[in-house]
Structures are given as C-alpha cells and as structure tokens.
Amino acid sequence: SQTIHQWPATLVQPVGSPLSLECTVEGTSNPNLYWYRQAAGRGLQLLFYSVGIGQISSEVPQNLSASRPQDRQFILSSKKLLLSDSGFYLCAWRGTGGNIQYFGAGTRLSVL
C-alpha cells in the first residue's frame, strides 16, 4: 500500500534562517506531488506541484522554492524565512490518472 512521509512534524525557526522540508512517498511510481500551505483557520493554498523529476510548477510567487530530485521525493525550501512563512505545510500525492489526493501529516512551521 502507498504511504506518504513528511517531516519534521513541528519546526521553530528564526527569521532569516533557511528551510528544508522533505516529503517522500512509498508504494507508487511517478506520482504527482504537491506542496500546500494552510494559515491558521484558513483554506489550503497550493504552492507547488510536480508531475515528474525536475518538473516543478509554481502557483504562488513567494519566498519558497521546491525541488524533486527523485521520483518519490519532494522538497520545499527557503533561503531566508520571513514571519509570513509561518503556517501548516502539507505534502500530498496523486496517482497518475487518478483524481484523489493523499496528504501527509503536515509540518507546523513557526517563524519567530
């Protein structure tokens, strides 16, 4: 069966520090991968999605970037965090040809 791993679960970082969040999927090949951010009490905002290795689509211009170095690995990064980067970050995958998205447990990021 397929599983998705996302870490860390919580992260507290100072303003101006770098960020690296990792997401890996097991049990499937060539998944579509997604990064979302959810501000407190708000909906899901799609940040990036990827349909294959090295293929990244950005939905919202921001202080963040994404990379997909391997088929089942998706990384969210920042060189210098801003206060506004605080939020709940979720990784998700979707099978090729499928419609349903499967989410990881999320990372709660607090930038202080």
Added chain:
Amino acid sequence: SQKIEQNSEALNIQEGKTATLTCNYTNYSPAYLQWYRQDPGRGPVFLLLIRENEKEKRKERLKVTFDTTLKQSLFHITASQPADSATYLCAPASGSARQLTFGSGTQLTVLP
C-alpha cells in the same frame, strides 16, 4: 475567476441529527467534485468523489449530491456523532486538472 464557497459560519448540531454542508462554485464546469475531512493539526482525508453525471453518492452515513445547474454540492452526515466533528473541505475539478482547488472548509461540531 474561479471561486468556491462553503458555509461561511461554523456549524453546530446536536448528536443524532443530520448535518448538511454546502459547497457552491462559480466560473467552474467541474467534471467531478470531492469532499475531504480535516481534523485539527492533521492533513485532509478523502471521503467521497461524485461525478457530474451522478446526482447522488452514498457511503455509510455520508451522502453527497451534485447539481451542475445550481453549481452546488451538498454533503450530508446522517445520525451525526461527536466523532464527526471536524472541518470538511470541498474541491471541484475539471477532468483534466492536475491540481485541486479547495474551498476554505466548514467547521462542524456535533454536540453530545
């Protein structure tokens, strides 16, 4: 631009009653619509998918309707239980869409 609206207020109902959540969309012609459940601090979990040619879909105590003329989906939970308390998200999508756009969600509280 495309817009998705869910019940703007949180919904409180008594245990045993039927909860009805609304999802309205504009500037969309979705081929299908999905409903997800999100618990606090967790990622959304897929519940049901209904296609444009389906009027109604059921799964245990859950029922979803899809009216493409009204551009609306209704999500019902019958015989509601306190364990049903969560935020429920809708996501209409075209058949070719690689990404989903989620509504902001309705927070449901079932009171014992």
